[in-house]
Amino acid sequence: MSKEILECSVNGEQQSCLIDRRDTLLELLRTRLQLTGTKEGCGNGNCGSCTVIVDSQTVCSCLMFAVEAQDCEITTIEGVASVGELHRVQEALIKHGGTQCGFCTPGVVMSAVGLFAENPSPNESDIRLAIAGNICRCTGYEKIVKALMDVADPKGAD
């Protein structure tokens, strides 16, 4: 008896799935729902690659059991862009080259989306704090921060 039915909303779509209690939310998303945009890096909450938004809060989906998402609203990287239109965070990361290998990018985008939902005009220190849990081994963060500063203040100096 290790299975149960999980009801939750993922990217605005109601889901009902049979899960194993040991499944993390990350496993549910990637394996059962085939939403492979969310990445697994460390699997213990250090790297932030698996960041998703659960009930308006960013979380590491590797640090949450799927059963804990009962009746929750989940947004993954696949749910960030509207049809045919990228989120302004995504646009800015492209414009400023705030991505290289891309593995951390979905997590960075989710942390940034979470930040702007809470604070539409963060300063540089707010931005650095918000992505402190997202490890990027390529960019050195400068272009990511620049991109997010651009989102925070599009009229600011380039």
Add this chain to the structure above:
Amino acid sequence: MELFNFQTPSSVAELLIAKANTNAWLLAGGTDLIPQLKEGRRKADLVIDIKKIPAMNGISELEDGTLRIGAAVSATAIAQNVDAIRSYAALASSVALIGSRQVQNRATLGGNVCNAAPSADAIPALICYDAMAEIEGAEGKREILVEDLFTGPGRTQLNPTEVLISFLLPLQSERTAAAYQRFTPRREMDIAVAGVGSRISLDADGKIIAARVALASVGPTPLRAASAECVLMDESPSSQLFEEAGVAAAQDASPISDTRGSAEYRRHLVSVLCKRTLASATNELLQDTWT
């Protein structure tokens, strides 16, 4: 991961019945428990999710002015709570140092305390405010000071039937301020090499009538620096006094040498952080009149 049962009780009474099972682990934020289960460092027959128990969730002010914080309240909820920010600023700022924002959104005050890491960032502030832990178990309820909870690294005096339900932070006297600071090589996502929380309360003449100094990462448990407190009592704030308190706090510490720092370095950090937190608390109380 081994198979386990999973329960989501909706009251403390249901929780205590479930907890009577052998090898049951409480799941609060899960930021420590889930990696431990994944890596096989812990085994559970039963995992009990405590996030649906009203008595363990929520922050409320009691009639006598005590702030009650449920053990399952997240670090973010405390960091953003107006009452906590206004009256227990050192706690509100110290929970915002735990891991990343993603971790703070899940990790709970009860988890940080019951995990009983000597380096836990939330504990020195709780000790500074004389916070009590409200505990319930098979033999009934009890309340103890948070500073008396710890018996060793990762160990508390809770017996196997007991659960930490909430924290009670007593109303602070009017001229009271506290601060917590830690030293880490990285600004975020790091574990304190040393941490110090300090609280002072002043009387109308500006004399220190109560002082608390609590230390993290410099002993087998979070520690209270009794001799540093003695130095401060009945004196007026001054940089000379805080210097002396720092020296005393370094003597109160009993650090070990490990990969994060030598015992000697940690003692030095304690004296510096003690001085700085006392200065920060004093600045808050006296604003520009004290430098």
